[in-house]
Every structure is written in structure tokens, then in C-alpha cells.
Amino acid sequence: MKLVVFSGTVYGAAEEVARHAVARLQHAGVQCQYFNRTQLSELLAAEPQALLAVTSTTGLGELPDDLVPLYSELSAQLPTALRGLPGGIIGLGDSSYDDSFCGGGELINELFEELGIVQLLPRLRLDACETVTPETDAEPWIDQFAAALLQYTNVAP
Numbered sequence: 001m002k003l004v005v006f007s008g009t010v011y012g013a014a015e016e017v018a019r020h021a022v023a024r025l026q027h028a029g030v031q032c033q034y035f036n037r038t039q040l041s042e043l044l045a046a047e048p049q050a051l052l053a054v055t056s057t058t059g060l061g062e063l064p065d066d067l068v069p070l071y072s073e074l075s076a077q078l079p080t081a082l083r084g085l086p087g088g089i090i091g092l093g094d095s096s097y098d099d100s101f102c103g104g105g106e107l108i109n110e111l112f113e114e115l116g117i118v119q120l121l122p123r124l125r126l127d128a129c130e131t132v133t134p135e136t137d138a139e140p141w142i143d144q145f146a147a148a149l150l151q152y153t154n155v156a157p
């Protein structure tokens with residue numbers, strides 16, 4: 001099972017969470033490859049068997065600029081190689097933005113639905129209003145995700 005992880009960030013928090021998740025998932029026995037500012041061709045060349053997206057939100061519910069090119073390519077091409085893969089989403093935001101809270105994660109959620117990616121857990125939403133250590137707060141979710149992925153690998157045909 002090879003998990004491909006990609007992130008979208010403005011100030012670096014989502015990248016830190018993604019890097020922390022990769023370290024923790026690898027420790028749990030999941031093979032990971034992390035991409036930062038990647039293109040679709042590079043992501044597909046890694047032959048992902050599972051996907052984890054970690055993204056913050058900017059503007060009013062928008063994706064960070066560094067994730068927009070990959071998001072646009074994925075939305076335009078909907079590659080069939082990703083259909084049916086297991087996945088997960090960690091969204092970072094700030095609940096003071098009310099209706100657009102974690103809007104970046106929501107956009108990825110809609111994209112994953114279009115791609116046919118099967119989310120193994122409800123997506124995690126990390127609120128900057130409530131935590132200054134999002135990577136630590138994400139740990140229980142990451143551990144559950146690792147367990148779900150390993151179980152999925154064992155039962156998948």
C-alpha cells in the first residue's frame with residue numbers, strides 16, 4: 001500500500017501537519033510519499049494506492065495558491081487511475097470565518113467525491129481558533145487513519 005500525501009498551505013501550518021502525518025503514518029507501517037506543489041503527472045507517476053490531502057483555507061473558503069494547479073488538473077481530468085482508492089482529508093481553518101470554515105477542505109471533499117475516492121474516516125477539521133498545535137491535535141485522527149488503511153489493505157481484493 002503506497003499512500004500519496006499532498007498539501008496546500010499559505011503560512012506553513014498545513015505543510016507541518018502533512019509532514020507530521022507522513023512521519024507518524026510511516027512509523028505505523030504505511031509507505032508514504034509526500035508531494036508539495038506537485039503536478040498531476042508527477043502524482044500519477046507515483047502510482048498512488050491511497051490519497052491523503054491536507055489543506056488550509058484562504059480568502060473566503062478558497063484553496064491556497066500552491067494547491068490550485070493540482071486541484072485544477074484533477075478536476076479537469078478526473079483520472080480513472082484514482083477511482084475507488086481509499087483516502088482522507090485534513091482541513092485547517094478558523095471558525096471565526098463562519099460559513100467558509102475549512103472551505104479548502106470542503107473543496108477537496110467535493111473533488112474526492114467526483115474522483116470516486118472512498119474516504120475511510122470523516123474529514124478532520126482543525127480550528128486555528130482552538131489550537132496552536134494542529135499537528136499534535138491531528139494525531140488521534142492520523143492514528144485512526146493508519147489503522148483504517150492497514151485494515152483496508154488486508155481486506156481489499
Ligand SMILES: Cc1cc2nc3c(=O)[nH]c(=O)nc-3n(C[C@H](O)[C@H](O)[C@H](O)COP(=O)(O)O)c2cc1C
Nearest residue numbers: 009010011012013014056057059061093094101102
Ligand atoms: C487571509 C486569510 C484568509 C482566511 N480565510 C479562511 C476561511 O475562509 N475559512 C477558514 O476556515 N479559515 C480561513 N483562514 C484561516 C487559515 O485557514 C488558518 O489560520 C490555517 O491554520 C492556516 O494554515 P496555513 O498556515 O497552512 O496556511 C484564513 C486566514 C487568512 C490569513
